[in-house]
Amino acid sequence: MRLIEHESPFTDCPATVIDALPTEAVDAAARHLRDILGIAFEHAHPQTAVVVFDARCALAIALTEAYRRCLPMATFIDFDAVAPTAVIAAFALLAPSDLVVLIQSTNFRLDAFRIRVELFKRDLKVIEHPHLVRMPGREALYYIESLAYDPAYYRDVGHALKEKIDRARSGVIDSGGERLVFGSPFEPAKLNVGDYRGMKNVGGQFPIGEVFTEAKDLEAVNGRVRIFVFGDTSFAVNRPDTPITLEITNGRVTGTVDSTPEFDQVLTNIRADEGEVWLRELGFGMNRAFSKDRMVSDIGTYERMCGIHLSLGAKHGIYNKPQIRRANARHHIDVFAVTETMMLGDEVVYRDGAWQV
Numbered sequence: 001m002r003l004i005e006h007e008s009p010f011t012d013c014p015a016t017v018i019d020a021l022p023t024e025a026v027d028a029a030a031r032h033l034r035d036i037l038g039i040a041f042e043h044a045h046p047q048t049a050v051v052v053f054d055a056r057c058a059l060a061i062a063l064t065e066a067y068r069r070c071l072p073m074a075t076f077i078d079f080d081a082v083a084p085t086a087v088i089a090a091f092a093l094l095a096p097s098d099l100v101v102l103i104q105s106t107n108f109r110l111d112a113f114r115i116r117v118e119l120f121k122r123d124l125k126v127i128e129h130p131h132l133v134r135m136p137g138r139e140a141l142y143y144i145e146s147l148a149y150d151p152a153y154y155r156d157v158g159h160a161l162k163e164k165i166d167r168a169r170s171g172v173i174d175s176g177g178e179r180l181v182f183g184s185p186f187e188p189a190k191l192n193v194g195d196y197r198g199m200k201n202v203g204g205q206f207p208i209g210e211v212f213t214e215a216k217d218l219e220a221v222n223g224r225v226r227i228f229v230f231g232d233t234s235f236a237v238n239r240p241d242t243p244i245t246l247e248i249t250n251g252r253v254t255g256t257v258d259s260t261p262e263f264d265q266v267l268t269n270i271r272a273d274e275g276e277v278w279l280r281e282l283g284f285g286m287n288r289a290f291s292k293d294r295m296v297s298d299i300g301t302y303e304r305m306c307g308i309h310l311s312l313g314a315k316h317g318i319y320n321k322p323q324i325r326r327a328n329a330r331h332h333i334d335v336f337a338v339t340e341t342m343m344l345g346d347e348v349v350y351r352d353g354a355w356q357v
Contacts, residue, residue: 021062025144029066032147037070039151040194041099041125041202049074049099050090056080056105057133059140063103071101084110096123097202105133116204126203134236134298142296146207146289146304149194154209154286158193160357161211161284161349165189168344171282173308175226175338180248182282184220187319189213193286209287209304214280214319218251221279225310228292229336231299232262233269239295243338246279253277253312270313270331278324281311281332284342284350291353299334306353308337 037043049071053064055078068076077090088110091100100119102108107130108115119126135143166189171182192210196202215221226245232238240260247255253267270277287304296302303309313331314324342350349356 021058021140021144025141026062026065029062029144029147030069032144032149033063033066033070035149036127036147036194036206037099040149040196040208041127043099043125045073047098048094049101050077050094051075051101051103052077052079052087052090052108053101053103054079054105054108057136059132059135059143060103060105060129062140062144063129063132067101067103074099074101079104079108084113088113091119091122091124094122094124097125099125099127101127102129103132104128104130106131120201120203126201128203128205130205131235131298131300135296135301139296142289142294143207143301146209146287146301148289149208151194154193155195157286157355157357158191158195158211161355162189162191164344164347164349164357165211165213165284170345172341172343173225173337174340174343175224175243176340178224178226178245180221180223180225180337182215182221184215184217186213186282187216190318205300207287207289207301207304209306210283210285212281212283212318214282214316215251218278218280218321218323221248221251223248226338227310227335228338229295229302230263230266231334233265235299236297237295237299237302238262246335248279251279253279266312266333270333273330274314274328277312278314279310279312280314280316280319281309281334283309283311283334284355285309286355302336303334305336306355308339308342308350309334310337311335 051067051074055061116126165186169185173180189211192208194208224245224247226243228243229237229239242258244259244263245257246253267277285305285307288306290305312333314329315332341348
């Protein structure tokens with residue numbers, strides 16, 4: 001893979017990009033996308049598809065080519081070559097259960113048209129691939145690997161985790177000598193495993209692979225947890241040299257050990273806007289393409305990493321809590337726990353980097 005140095009016309013694109021991914025990477029992407037389209041989305045003729053893409057980075061170009069192989073009858077629209085009204089007009093021609101694919105080096109903007117929200121309102125299926133420019137080189141190959149869809153793994157393990165979460169009365173994260181105790185039952189778990197049966201909306205952001213919840217009683221979360229990665233102020237993965245220990249009291253971050261200036265800034269920003277730092281989401285990542293040693297820079301993508309992640313800040317729109325006003329909740333910062341084991345009740349559900357269900 002050859003590197004080209006150039007001056008990028010896009011303010012949030014790096015100056016160095018890869019001119020092309022290997023042919024075998026595009027071949028792999030096409031195989032994975034074919035499974036996603038056929039198994040997860042059940043997309044088939046005569047259903048129509050529209051693919052909106054850009055060519056601002058190598059990963060976007062590779063995914064576009066892979067979709068051309070999988071959807072030869074689809075309409076392909078270069079986002080940078082047409083007016084926003086042309087994109088919206090193409091969406092207007094679609095019927096319920098048709099498919100829209102968004103391949104975005106950054107994140108497409110169509111003025112007041114909130115793309116995914118509006119498309120779901122029309123009962124369209126949606127696959128989003130955002131922020132691709134943040135994952136150059138080897139990270140692009142990890143991203144392509146993360147698109148592999150194993151329905152037996154995602155659906156069987158995902159539903160088994162949900163069942164265990166929903167009936168658990170407590171939980172514990174052991175992060176190598178530190179324990180974070182969830183002394184409360186959990187909210188009904190939500191699935192992002194490519195199983196849309198019975199769901200109103202079909203699709204979302206890819207890659208997939210997550211089951212998530214939070215404590216019903218946020219103030220029943222206490223203890224300490226070590227984190228090895230956090231999302232910084234630029235929404236990028238930040239991995240400190242030494243894991244940072246968070247001290248949690250009554251569901252709030254009350255202290256840190258081995259913090260860094262970058263993480264201190266994250267906490268400062270949350271406190272400035274919200275007054276205190278709540279710990280909310282408990283995420284069970286399932287995507288085996290990502291691990292502590294196989295990382296991508298985009299935090300929204302790395303969130304699917306096979307392991308445990310948490311969120312800092314009051315914002316978590318899925319669940320309502322009486323002590324948190326949605327209007328004042330501004331921050332949702334993902335942090336990733338060093339996890340020796342994860343227990344739900346008396347049962348170990350995660351050990352040695354894998355789910356035990």
